[in-house]
Amino acid sequence: MRAPLTWLAEYTDLAPGATGVDVAASLVSVGLEEEDLHGGDITGPLVVGRVLEFEETIQKNGKPIRFCVVDVGHHGQMVTEGKHQEIVCGATNFEVGDLVVVVLPGAVLPGGFQISARKTYGRISNGMICAEDEIGLGHDHAGIIVLPRLLGEEHVAGVQPGDDAIALLGLGEETIEANVTPDRGYCFSVRGLAREYWHSQGSPAGGFRDPAHIETPMGNDTGFPVVLTDEAPLGGVDGCDRFVARVVRGVDASAPSPAWMQKRIAQMGMRPISLAVDVTNYVMMALGQPLHAYDLDTLTGPIVVRRARPGETLTTLDDVERSLDPEDLLITDAGDGEADTVLGLAGVMGGASSEVRDSTTNVLIEAAHFDPTSVARTSRRHRLVSEASKRFERGVDPAVPAAAAEMAARLLVEHGGGRIDPGVTDLDQTTRPAPYRLEVDETSRIVGVEYPRERVIQILRDLGAEVAESPEEGFVDVRPPSWRPDLVNDSPAPDYAEEVARIDGYNNIPSVTPTPSEGRGLTHGQKVRRVVADALAGAGFTEVLSYPFVADDLADRMMLPPGDDRRLAVRLANPLSEERPLMRTSVLASLVDVLRRNVSRGHKDVALFEMGLVFRPGGPLRRAPIPSVSGRPSGPDLEQLYAAVPAQPRRVGVLATGSAEQAGWWGAGRPVEWSDMVAAVEAVAAALVVPVVVTADADHAPWHPGRCARIALADGTVVGHAGELHPKVLTALDLPPRTVGAEIDVDVLTVASDRAVQAVSFSTFPAALTDIALLVRTDVPAGDVEAALRRGAGEALEGVSLFDVYEGERIEAGHRSLAYRLTFRAADRTLTTEEVNGFRDAAVAAATQSVGAVQR
Known part of the structure; x- marks a missing residue:
């Protein structure tokens, strides 16, 4: 909302010598945000010019350029000696004979932009023909200012080339612009901003002069008939609770608006149009009450305020025919009773059929109070935002319509002649709020x-x-x-x-540094999450963050079997995108989008991980109650609210594609494979000192049946899965072949790691190494063989590592050879060869008994 300082000073006393910056700072002190400052920053010759001729050429880039000859008169600050000036212009929205705004060399435009004669497109340009945004008059840069179009033909009848455009457009006066928040709708008026400035100065007695405090006549039975009929579909709220109508007869609607009114309307960022429109806009800016003027002679019956009927249409003042919705509140002309005419969308925009024209002599002024919700919905439904709708949807003062109509009627009579009709319509159904x-x-x-x-x-x-x-x-x-x-x-x-x-x-309000309470540092869960993230980052993975929203068909593309609880997803009532209405049930579900985006942009080797919540309702969601906002929800309400919230475990998803090791002079590279994912999970478990067991899992989507590992705790609790994703899943998700991934449950690891770890003293005695090769069936997991060796080897065993797997010659069909290296070490002595052999034999015996292994 804008407010020229001279207009503001009419309603409140400005501090002596206050500038626009000072006034804006004062408004900021009472909670209004400064948006901009207009005017007062133009120096030098800014004059009216008349285009005498121009030569238009098309440049190599296809842009049209006009080389103009402009009559700028004789300006005192730059003696032109009556010579016409040559000016280069890139706009094409003007013709020969048009009056334009010209800034001459030596002037300084807003932002400190200095104007000088300079060579452009091969010719000297002695100044510039201005657009609205270049002189701070508005934000339009679509073309240059053509004064008759901006101010109206009748308003520039006496303007001559060389006249001062700064004074003509009111650019010498400072105009502040404030950003009005939705709860401060009364500040969409000079009246409201003046009141706020008055508050900023300490609210001195007599320092605020309310322009709405004018004498207004009471409503009577001789006013223009108006009927308020509304079925109130919006929760029982009537769309219109006050309607004031005044009639002015014998008006010369073609009379020009006074120059001071034109200037103020231009300062407010609007364009003067006609006397009736300018008056209603001026009053709206002054009081914040939108008005509408009708040609009284086009109305044949009483005005009826009602909701739209099915199939009704309206051509609004912007010449757009609009199909009306049953919730739209309308202003209609009841006519002769057989058919009525829609005059406008209440609080948004009037219709073209009853607008005031130059031939109009009798004017009906409407000043009404409409329900903010009704206006806001209509404005959004038709994508039609007007100065009126911006005010009504934020709340307009219901006590001001009579004063606004009276002010508008007086201005019409003062500047257009005629007389105010004694009949006054004031249907007032407003109620005052209770104390x-x-x-x-x-x-x-x-x-x-x-x-x-x-x-x-x-x-x-x-x-x-x-x-x-x-x-x-x-x-x-x-x-x-x-x-x-x-x-x-x-x-x-x-x-x-x-x-x-x-x-x-x-x-x-004093700034008091809060005294911190004695804290306990990071929780165990927070520490675990940091360790997990550090372990994966240390293993070469990059952490990312994705939106937890997924598509309806993602479960099918990931080949999740029927009945899998990952198919049970929470559906958003109002999703950000209709293409992704579900909340993810696994981190991989949203992480695949990040991987695909990186690959599509040329990254061939990608290794990503994300830690976040997933949403697992486990079945149909319970309906949560809607508690009252007047107080804290009751205990039962809270229980129902919490019961309706789906389980949200924390998971880590890992994805990689491309090369795990790059090729170079040192040798060939290595692509990522399923074992890299197992190694990543084991690295996380090792960092948390949580022993895990890795076994094959042939049936867990979306992984490859033969390249999927199940990771579990020693007690069998599943931590997650890792391996290579199924080829059909990769095709459906448009991911590269042989992409690998893992997903683990951080909550399980958090619980498992919440225990004291006993530190073991490091033995200074030498280790004893021994290798064994065991022949086992190919269907025996290597993990089972290792577990058996550990059970049988005893406490002296320090480590077991599988270093070779062989299938081929001299190996029985259906079998394979697994070679292990066993490391033994005692804490108090050097182990003898006999002791080590005994430990080894015991380990082999355990493997033979458990999995049928035979030592080679």
Whole structure:
């Protein structure tokens, strides 16, 4: 919302010598965000010019360039000696004879942009023909300013080349622009910004002059007939609870708007159009109350405010025919009773059929109060945002329509002639909010600053609230002002506390450094997560973060079998993308997208991991209750809320493709394979000092049946799976062949690692190494053989490692040879050969008994 300082000064006293920067800073101090500062920063000759001729050429890049001759008159700051100036321009939205805005050499435009004569496109350009954004008038850069189109033909009738454009467009005056938050809709007016500036100056007595405080006539039976009929489909809220209509007869609608009004409208970032439109826009900017003017002679019956009927259409003022929805609130002309005419979308935009034209002599002014929700839904439904809708959907003061209509009627008569009809329509169904019993000391408790009782009451009254003493000691009854719908709720005490703190000054709230409580450091779970991430990063994997949303058909593409609980996913009611409406049940489900994206962008060797939550409802979700916002949910409500939340275990997903070891002068490289994933999981387990058992798993999607390992704790609790993904899954997911992956349960590892690990003293005695080769059936897992060797070898065994697997000549069919290296070491002595042989024989015997191994 913009506000010229001269307009602001009419409603409130500005500090002596206050600049736009000072005023903006004052508004920031009461919670408004500064958006921009316009005007007051142009120096040098900015004049009106008339295009006399131009030569247009097309450049090599296809851009049209015009070499113009412009009459800029005789300007005192740069003596042109009456000569016409040659100016190069890249816009094409003007013709010979048009009045334009020209900045001449020596001028400085907003942002410190200095203008000088310079050579461009092979010719000297003595200045520049300006667009709106170049002089801070607006944000349009689609073409240069053509004054008759900006101000209207009648408004530039006396303008001559060489006239000062700074004064003509009001660019010498500073205009502040503030960003208005949704709860401060009253600041979408100069009235509201003036009130906030007044608060920033301490709310001095007599320092704010409310433009809405004008004498208005009471409603009577001779006004234009209006009927409010609304089925109130929006939760029982009527779409219109006040409608004021005034009639002005004998108006010369073709009369030009006064120059001061044109200038202010331009300063507000709008374009003067016609007297009736300019008046309604001016009043809207002044008071925040949108108005609409109708050609009274086009209306044949009473105005009826109602909801749209099926099949109805409306051509709005932007010449777009719109199909109406039954929830749209309409302004209609009831006609002769047989058929009615839709005049406009209430609170959004009027229709083209009843707009005021130059031939109009009788004008009906509408000033109404519409339900914010109804206007917001209509605006979004039709993708139609107007100055009116921006105000109505944030809340307009329901007490101001009569004053707005009166102000508009007076301005029309003053500048267009005619007379105001004595008939006044004012259908007022608004209700004042009930007083809220506020404990005065509660403000101090909420903010943390001691506010005297008198100070709190004074601030509330300065805000416009009615404050009365309450029968209860320490309380007052507060009724919020009509322009503050944000203070009307079941428990507004925090809102009032915020207002007191805001007006008293946020800078008066001391900055107190909090005293930290005695902490306990990281939790065990946090430590585990860090260890897991460090172990995988140390193994060469890159950590990524993906969105936990997946597609409907992902379970099919990952070949999850029917009945697999990973198919039971939570469906979002309002997903970010309709293509991904489900929450992931495994980390790999979303990690595959990251891998595919990296591969598609030319990365052939990729190794990724992600740690995050998955969502496992395990069945149909329970419906959660919707608790009241007026207080804390009850115990049973909390239980139902928690019961409706799906289980969310923490998992780690790992994916890799391409080369595990690069080729080079040192030799051939090596592609990633299933064993790399097993090694990654074992590295994580080793970092947490959690023993794991690795066994083959031939039936766990999405892994390859023959290249999938099951990782479990010693007690059989599954930690996760690792290996090569199924070729059909890779094809369905558009991933490279032989991609490998793993997924492990961090919660299981967290529980397993939450125990004291006994440190073992390192033996200084030498180790004894012995190798054995065992013949076993090919269907016997190597892990079972290793487990048997460990059981039989005894306490002196320090390590077992498989270093060779052989199948071929001199090996019985259906068997294979596994070669192990056993390491023995005693803590108190050097082991003898006889002792080591005994340990070895015991280990072999255990393997023979357990898995049928035969020593070679």
